[in-house]
Structures are given as structure tokens and as C-alpha cells.
């Protein structure tokens with residue numbers, strides 16, 4: 001797939017924000033209004049301004065956006081901080097005037113002073129309350145495999161298509177982290193949730209239906225994350241993550257180019273269906289803070305509660321799979337991911353499918369899960 005084709009990937013299928021056509025002046029004005037707590041003159045825009053996730057806006061989050069719960073910030077205000085931060089990050093590499101960047105950074109500082117960088121539900125108290133190993137739930141049930149019903153021998157129903165690799169390996173975390181104890185999955189869960197409480201508030205932030213734990217500036221390189229963790233004295237956590245980097249590269253080849261740690265506090269959280277991004281060229285959204293480079297695949301480790309992963313076979317222009325006809329329904333498959341599991345897929349699989357973590361039915365009964373995903377690049 002060449003870069004031109006990649007470029008045309010629809011935003012909603014990628015793990016990047018929608019292309020936001022906002023100019024600097026608009027952002028400044030909004031930031032100033034908020035920094036000075038002036039009332040907004042305009043209604044919040046209908047279009048989603050969620051920073052990292054392009055997932056469906058469900059009823060609940062719509063409500064949340066409109067509700068001004070007793071003086072607390074709205075999700076819209078969260079999104080404003082998120083977007084301004086991402087704009088500044090991007091502008092630094094895009095040669096935007098120093099003066100403009102400094103102006104925006106000053107606004108960010110003011111917003112931080114007012115706690116606007118801590119998204120709804122991302123304060124340490126809430127994280128400490130929910131991210132406990134004692135709340136972890138394990139779940140096993142038969143899963144639906146919904147093949148294309150239009151035609152039994154539809155190309156979508158092919159188990160493995162040319163070049164595709166998809167593997168789910170049980171107990172990979174325990175294997176990788178065995179020198180840290182017999183329950184490496186639990187050790188990692190405890191270290192990461194402990195680290196989230198130890199570092200500066202705002203390092204866990206809301207992205208679509210789930211939370212991301214990253215360096216404070218939202219840089220998702222391993223280096224940025226481990227630097228922050230080391231500064232907070234979380235050396236054991238760093239050693240575990242570095243061991244996982246080493247293990248992933250040895251096991252799957254390539255080099256780790258980015259890390260994404262997701263926190264799912266309960267089964268109500270979700271990660272919308274998407275493809276992973278394997279080229280910097282795709283990083284088109286102005287609110288994207290990723291530094292992803294060309295990759296050969298993704299390995300994602302689960303620790304904590306079991307969740308289902310939804311795998312959807314795609315027949316769009318980026319997929320090599322052709323629909324069986326106009327009535328093709330595609331194929332949907334759900335796979336359980338349990339604590340310690342590694343899920344790996346390569347670029348070919350990623351092109352032909354989307355993946356995501358749907359919200360659970362009765363999601364409040366499902367405990368916390370952390371996923372640690374590494375993007376593997378060729379160089």
C-alpha cells in the first residue's frame with residue numbers, strides 16, 4: 001500500500017482524531033474565554049472533538065457533554081485543553097511562529113492552573129479507587145462469530161487471507177515478566193496503576209471511550225514515558241516495560257516505535273473500531289500527538305479483567321478482501337482477551353480488518369483492565 005492510498009484512509013477507521021479544521025485564532029479565543037471563565041457565547045459544536053478516538057458518540061457521552069454537573073468541567077472543556085495541547089505539539093514541528101506558540105503555551109499554563117488538564121474521571125482519587133487488582137474480573141463465555149450470511153464462501157469468511165498474521169497468545173505477560181514473580185500480569189497491573197498515581201495528574205487522560213496513560217505532554221514514545229516514570233522513582237515499572245519492549249522485538253521482529261497504555265476502568269469503557277497507523281504520513285489530524293513511524297505490526301498485552309475484542313473484516317478500498325456482492329454483510333468475530341494475553345497482528349491483517357474493544361453488557365460488573373500496546377516498525 002503506498003502512501004497516497006494510506007492518506008485516503010477515512011479518519012473514523014484510524015486511531016487518530018478527525019481532521020479538525022480549526023484555526024489558531026479560534027483556539028486562542030476559546031482558550032482565553034475559558035482561562036478567564038467567561039461564559040461561552042456559542043453552543044458547543046455538534047461535531048466530536050475527542051482527541052484520540054473516533055468512536056461512536058453514545059447516548060451517555062452526549063448527555064455528559066451537555067450536563068454541567070455542579071460546577072465541574074464539561075467534556076467539551078476537556079476537549080478544548082486536549083486540542084490546544086495537541087496543536088502546540090504539532091506546531092512545534094511545523095515551523096509555526098515562536099510568538100504564537102508561546103502565546104498558546106501561556107494559555108495552556110493558565111488552563112492547568114485551573115485543573116483543566118485533568119479530564120473527567122481521570123483524577124488520582126478515582127483511579128486509585130477503581131484500578132485495583134481486587135476488582136479484576138475474569139470472564140469466559142462462548143463468543144459470536146458472525147460470518148457473511150450473503151454467501152457462505154464469501155472471501156470475508158476466509159479464516160486467514162494472504163499475508164495476514166493474527167495471534168492471541170495466552171500468558172505472554174507472565175512469560176515475559178517471569179523474573180518479577182510468578183504473576184507477572186498482576187505485577188504489571190499494580191506497577192502501572194501505582195505509577196499513574198505517582199506521576200503528575202493529567203498523565204491519564206480521556207480519549208474516546210477509554211483512558212490513556214502517557215507522558216504528561218502525551219508523547220507516546222517509550223522514551224518519554226520511561227523518562228517520566230524514572231523521574232517519579234518508578235524504576236521497577238520502567239524495568240518491566242523495557243523487558244516487554246525487548247520481548248516484543250525478539251518475539252515479533254521490528255522495533256518498538258510507540259507505546260500506548262489504555263486504562264479501562266470498568267466494562268463500560270470502550271475502544272472504537274479502528275485500524276492502527278503504520279506511517280507518519282497518516283498523522284494528518286492537527287490534534288494528534290502520536291509520533292508513530294512505519295511499523296510492521298502491533299502487539300497488545302492485556303492485564304486485569306477479561307474483555308472481548310471485536311474483529312471486523314473490511315471490504316473497503318484499503319482492504320485486499322473483496323465483498324461477495326452488494327449484499328455482503330462482512331464478518332465479525334469476537335475474541336476474549338484475558339489477563340496476560342498477547343494479541344499480535346501484522347500490517348496485512350491490519351489493512352483487512354478493524355479491531356476494537358466494545359463496551360460490555362452490564363459493564364459496571366466488569367473490573368479494570370490495562371492494555372499495553374507496542375507498535376513495531378521496520379526501522
Ligand SMILES: [Zn+2]
Nearest residue numbers: 015274275276
Ligand atoms: Zn489499535
Ligand SMILES: [Zn+2]
Nearest residue numbers: 016288289290
Ligand atoms: Zn494520535
Ligand SMILES: [Zn+2]
Nearest residue numbers: 148154324328
Ligand atoms: Zn460477503
